[in-house]
Amino acid sequence: MFFGYNGINRNVIYGLLIILVIWSLASMGTAGWISLLLTLPAVIIAITFHEFAHAFAADRLGDTTPRNQGRLTLNPLSHIDPFGFILLMFAHIGWGKPVQINPNNFNTNKSMGFCESMVALAGPLMNFFIAIVSCFAYILIPIFFENFSYTNIGTIVMTLIYLLITINIGLGVFNLVPLPPLDGEKIFRNLLPYKAQSWLTRNYQTLYMVFMILWIFGFLEIIVSPVIDVISGLLFKGISFIISLFI
Numbered sequence: 001m002f003f004g005y006n007g008i009n010r011n012v013i014y015g016l017l018i019i020l021v022i023w024s025l026a027s028m029g030t031a032g033w034i035s036l037l038l039t040l041p042a043v044i045i046a047i048t049f050h051e052f053a054h055a056f057a058a059d060r061l062g063d064t065t066p067r068n069q070g071r072l073t074l075n076p077l078s079h080i081d082p083f084g085f086i087l088l089m090f091a092h093i094g095w096g097k098p099v100q101i102n103p104n105n106f107n108t109n110k111s112m113g114f115c116e117s118m119v120a121l122a123g124p125l126m127n128f129f130i131a132i133v134s135c136f137a138y139i140l141i142p143i144f145f146e147n148f149s150y151t152n153i154g155t156i157v158m159t160l161i162y163l164l165i166t167i168n169i170g171l172g173v174f175n176l177v178p179l180p181p182l183d184g185e186k187i188f189r190n191l192l193p194y195k196a197q198s199w200l201t202r203n204y205q206t207l208y209m210v211f212m213i214l215w216i217f218g219f220l221e222i223i224v225s226p227v228i229d230v231i232s233g234l235l236f237k238g239i240s241f242i243i244s245l246f247i
Contacts, residue, residue: 038156042163043085044076046127046171047096051079053126054099057119062107066099113190113197120186127172134164135239143247166232173228177220179211180204 052074055066070078084095099119106115138161141149148154175183180200185207189200200207214220 038159039163039167041160042167044080045130045164046168047085048074048076048079049126049130050123050171050175051096051099053122054101054119057122058099058101061115061119063101063103063105063119065102065105069100071099111190117187117190120183123183124172124175127168127175131165131168131172131235132239134161134168135235136243137161138165139236139240139243143243165235166228169232169235170224170228173231174224177211177224179214180208182211 051071055071058066059072066072079096081095081097084097087095101116101119103112103116106112108115110118138158141154141158141161145154149158176187178184178188185200189197192200211220214223
């Protein structure tokens with residue numbers, strides 16, 4: 001998700017995250033713990049594929065830095081950042097271990113900024129792709145295996161698939177917010193005029209703190225949640241319509 005912390009004090013970030021996690025644990029009941037366990041596989045898949053997509057895109061564009069650092073793999077241990085993982089488990093908003101790139105290594109005819117934007121965009125696109133595939137499975141399973149859906153195992157499987165859909169949509173949308181250190185900042189910054197890019201670079205840490213304030217006090221969730229709900233609704237309706245054309 002992140003390409004780096006750009007000088008931000010990690011201790012401050014981690015301290016804030018620990019407070020959020022402790023608060024979540026204190027208010028969690030039995031149902032919360034069950035939900036947490038069911039969320040675990042979806043979180044691992046969402047983070048792993050997201051970060052792998054960054055590494056794969058960079059590698060395809062000529063930068064072998066992620067490959068040399070062992071990031072061109074689907075091994076979750078290579079991509080999970082402990083604090084980002086914990087937070088994604090509790091708040092469904094988090095991050096993976098930063099995929100480091102060297103834009104000077106890109107060997108295409110496109111500009112360096114364009115390639116950097118494509119690498120940043122690859123992560124959210126992968127999350128949306130997983131959500132689409134999972135949505136097809138969620139709708140098709142009850143059609144072809146009606147009895148299975150009503151068994152205990154079937155209920156667990158359907159819940160896991162549903163979480164896979166919602167978490168991947170959430171992670172994809174969240175990362176498109178155009179504030180550092182999210183992917184959205186890398187994507188949109190390179191589309192702006194040079195002066196605007198320079199201003200964003202000079203004010204990176206200030207914008208980062210704006211992001212943290214919006215996030216911690218829930219303003220970011222107020223902005224992002226309706227977008228996630230709309231995309232989820234459109235996804236289910238769209239795929240249901242496509243399936244109805246063939247079944």
